[in-house]
Amino acid sequence: SYLRSDERITEDLNERLTEDDHVDAGDISVSVKEGVATLSGTVEARWMKHRAEDIAEACSGVRDVRNELRVGASPSASSAQDVGAAASRRSGGTAH
Numbered sequence: 001s002y003l004r005s006d007e008r009i010t011e012d013l014n015e016r017l018t019e020d021d022h023v024d025a026g027d028i029s030v031s032v033k034e035g036v037a038t039l040s041g042t043v044e045a046r047w048m049k050h051r052a053e054d055i056a057e058a059c060s061g062v063r064d065v066r067n068e069l070r071v072g073a074s075p076s077a078s079s080a081q082d083v084g085a086a087a088s089r090r091s092g093g094t095a096h
Helices: 006-019 046-058 075-091
Strands: 028-033 036-043 064-071
Touching: 006 028, 006 036, 006 046, 036 046, 046 064
Parallel strands: 036 064
Antiparallel strands: 028 036
């Protein structure tokens, strides 16, 4: 009847997501409360959202998963594009 601490589950789940070759975990946040893992943030494709949920469900100590991931461009990618577009407008060029 050993229960893993929420902190240990969070560490393990973050590690699993980061090490997965198929999911870009750069914009995924993980929180765990009483064994319930909540995934939030943004992924590039719907299959990545489902893959992240599968990884969470397979993590020892996780009793349930709340998948609040959104599919779309990551905030960091759009910020980089915005910065590039603004710099291009200042120089009179076009954004790439």
